[in-house]
Amino acid sequence: MPGFVGPAVAIRVEGLSKVFPGGVRALSDIDLEVREGEFLVVVGLSGSGKSTLLRCINRLVDPTAGRIWIFQREITGAQGAELRRLRRQIAMIFQQFNLVRRHSVLDNVLSGSLGRARLLPSLFLRYPAEDRRLAHEALERVGLRDRPAARADALSGGQQQRVAIARALLQKPKIILADEPVASLDPALRHSLMRHIEALNRDEGLTVVCSLHDVDLVKRYATRLVALREGRLVWEGQPDQFDRRTYREIYGTDAEPASNAMA
Amino acid sequence: MPRGIELSTRDDHWAKSMARLKSVAVDAVLLTGAGLMIELLVVAFSGRRSPAGMLLGAEDILDLLHYAWITAGAVVLAILWNLLSGWLGASPGRALVRGIPERERDIPWTHTLRGWFTILFIELTFFTGWLITEVDLPTFLTKFSKASDIVRGLVHPSGAVLHQGVLLLVQTIFLAFMATAFAIPAAFAISFLAARNLTRGSALSRLLYTATRTVMNLVRAVEPLVWALIFISWVGIGPFAGVLALWVHSVAALTKLYSEQIESIDPGPVEAIMATGASTLQVIRYGVVPQVIPPFLSFTIYRWDINVRMSTIIGFVGGGGIGYILKPRVDLGEWGEVGTLVLLIAVTVWLMDIVSARIRERIV
Ligand SMILES: Nc1ncnc2c1ncn2[C@@H]1O[C@H](COP(=O)(O)OP(=O)(O)OP(=O)(O)O)[C@@H](O)[C@H]1O
Numbered sequence: 001m002p003g004f005v006g007p008a009v010a011i012r013v014e015g016l017s018k019v020f021p022g023g024v025r026a027l028s029d030i031d032l033e034v035r036e037g038e039f040l041v042v043v044g045l046s047g048s049g050k051s052t053l054l055r056c057i058n059r060l061v062d063p064t065a066g067r068i069w070i071f072q073r074e075i076t077g078a079q080g081a082e083l084r085r086l087r088r089q090i091a092m093i094f095q096q097f098n099l100v101r102r103h104s105v106l107d108n109v110l111s112g113s114l115g116r117a118r119l120l121p122s123l124f125l126r127y128p129a130e131d132r133r134l135a136h137e138a139l140e141r142v143g144l145r146d147r148p149a150a151r152a153d154a155l156s157g158g159q160q161q162r163v164a165i166a167r168a169l170l171q172k173p174k175i176i177l178a179d180e181p182v183a184s185l186d187p188a189l190r191h192s193l194m195r196h197i198e199a200l201n202r203d204e205g206l207t208v209v210c211s212l213h214d215v216d217l218v219k220r221y222a223t224r225l226v227a228l229r230e231g232r233l234v235w236e237g238q239p240d241q242f243d244r245r246t247y248r249e250i251y252g253t254d255a256e257p258a259s260n261a262m263a
Numbered sequence: 264m265p266r267g268i269e270l271s272t273r274d275d276h277w278a279k280s281m282a283r284l285k286s287v288a289v290d291a292v293l294l295t296g297a298g299l300m301i302e303l304l305v306v307a308f309s310g311r312r313s314p315a316g317m318l319l320g321a322e323d324i325l326d327l328l329h330y331a332w333i334t335a336g337a338v339v340l341a342i343l344w345n346l347l348s349g350w351l352g353a354s355p356g357r358a359l360v361r362g363i364p365e366r367e368r369d370i371p372w373t374h375t376l377r378g379w380f381t382i383l384f385i386e387l388t389f390f391t392g393w394l395i396t397e398v399d400l401p402t403f404l405t406k407f408s409k410a411s412d413i414v415r416g417l418v419h420p421s422g423a424v425l426h427q428g429v430l431l432l433v434q435t436i437f438l439a440f441m442a443t444a445f446a447i448p449a450a451f452a453i454s455f456l457a458a459r460n461l462t463r464g465s466a467l468s469r470l471l472y473t474a475t476r477t478v479m480n481l482v483r484a485v486e487p488l489v490w491a492l493i494f495i496s497w498v499g500i501g502p503f504a505g506v507l508a509l510w511v512h513s514v515a516a517l518t519k520l521y522s523e524q525i526e527s528i529d530p531g532p533v534e535a536i537m538a539t540g541a542s543t544l545q546v547i548r549y550g551v552v553p554q555v556i557p558p559f560l561s562f563t564i565y566r567w568d569i570n571v572r573m574s575t576i577i578g579f580v581g582g583g584g585i586g587y588i589l590k591p592r593v594d595l596g597e598w599g600e601v602g603t604l605v606l607l608i609a610v611t612v613w614l615m616d617i618v619s620a621r622i623r624e625r626i627v
């Protein structure tokens with residue numbers, strides 16, 4: 001199709017395998033392409049390798065084999081400053097929030113900018129005025145404007161995860177990896193949190209790769225779906241193709257969707 | 264078969280062989296120990312030779328040869344036990360070393376060869392210990408009167424050294440404090456090199472880890488009194504030598520405590536900071552330091568407490584503090600004055616103990 005240029009490839013994964021020391025094979029020969037602006041949801045049983053896949057993408061886990069590119073730049077094999085530069089483009093949101101518990105909310109948000117901060121001031125928790133302004137703005141966006149000085153562990157789980165989202169914002173990333181971002185939260189809060197991530201995807205055009213358990217959430221937020229089973233990519237499709245039959249294929253014949261979203 | 268699986272089975276195979284070797288080594292050491300102790304007891308009770316004279320006399324060479332025979336016998340037994348473990352039950356080495364499949368029969372430990380051997384070994388150790396440490400109960404129970412002078416002095420403290428004692432006690436506490444204060448920055452810096460979870464990165468950092476751990480273990484193994492002797496000839500008799508002696512020992516001890524704390528932190532925040540593209544120093548500052556500060560404080564106060572105890576005796580060899588005037592009074596038999604000083608020390612140590620426990624309670 002001459003002349004037509006689709007969205008750029010944000011993440012390309014080729015032949016990715018991971019064997020943990022001790023012999024657990026968490027990922028086997030995964031090929032995957034994520035285009036810019038997609039909201040890709042990764043599903044699969046517990047232990048199927050979702051976290052490992054996400055953590056290979058920003059090299060928190062070192063792959064055993066295979067290659068990964070972030071916007072055409074290879075991150076597998078990158079070292080030192082090169083690796084840090086690539087990581088700056090990829091923010092991560094964790095199931096357990098992973099805030100610095102003894103630091104204030106504001107300091108936690110500001111730590112998102114560490115990748116571009118000057119070393120010495122950052123070691124004394126000093127940041128440029130511009131980043132401080134951005135931090136307050138980010139807190140405002142996630143609805144925590146009035147609590148910048150609170151200690152992070154004084155907040156509720158939902159608030160902590162919103163701080164983590166503000167931290168991700170401050171990183172000015174192009175990609176967001178979210179590993180079961182709402183699994184530790186009250187079901188009533190899950191949609192409100194997912195909507196914050198959705199807004200980043202829709203309004204800022206950030207590429208999102210998110211692992212989820214909850215079928216309701218999967219169908220509501222994904223623009224595309226991949227399913228892992230025992231470390232292999234076993235299914236790929238649109239959220240509306242994710243029906244009872246595929247569900248059984250992915251999760252095994254004993255599994256039943258927890259809600260009636262599949263009816 | 265995928266590549267990774269072959270690789271991992273080869274690793275497993277190697278690890279298993281190493282574990283088997285370790286198990287045989289452990290068994291050989293235990294059996295040699297048992298053999299030597301049996302021999303010692305037999306010799307002692309047959310009355311042919313005193314146990315203390317074992318390495319003296321003309322038959323030395325013969326004896327050495329004979330130790331070698333016992334060892335060789337133990338090695339053979341150990342190998343046999345390991346080979347026949349399916350039939351004899353797992354050997355102690357197999358039970359201690361992890362990583363070998365242990366086919367243990369489902370019977371109570373008192374019915375296994377290992378159980379019997381363990382009981383025999385513990386009893387042997389006890390009776391050998393009795394002989395070697397020359398335990399003498401009759402004397403202990405009948406000759407108390409010889410010590411009554413000292414005890415009388417201790418419970419009738421004399422006021423003569425009270426003033427000097429209190430002054431030196433203050434010096435003792437400061438001595439312990441300075442040693443601890445100097446130890447904090449050194450131990451803090453070194454502990455990051457001695458933490459396994461921070462030193463997995465490169466071959467160089469792993470080497471640094473091993474080197475730091477080894478040096479610190481050696482330093483810690485040398486008693487502060489010995490360090491005091493070294494520093495007395497370095498900087499002269501006086502409290503500063505004591506400060507240096509306790510400092511060296513504290514650095515090693517705190518490094519161990521600090522680094523173990525670093526090893527047990529929650530990796531979550533570390534990963535979150537790493538994922539922002541932060542550099543190693545920033546990861547340590549944000550991911551590690553906030554998590555370890557409260558326990559570090561607690562360890563440091565505990566260490567000060569220990570240093571106060573140690574600094575009361577460091578004066579025995581000339582390292583300053585209250586021990587400096589205690590030693591000559593012990594030598595001269597001035598038991599009343601000794602009583603005063605011992606009382607002062609006891610009260611101080613007791614107070615430090617309470618204070619440090621209170622503060623630590625508040626921190627953690
Ligand atoms: N650091 C590790 N060391 C060894 N094995 C690991 C490690 N991390 C994960 N594994 C193993 O790899 C496999 C995949 O784990 P992973 O955490 O990626 O699964 P998951 O799909 O995220 O599961 P969950 O839904 O429970 O989070 C599991 O068998 C797990 O035990």
Ligand SMILES: [Mg+2]
Pocket residue numbers: 050051052179180
């Ligand atoms: Mg997971």
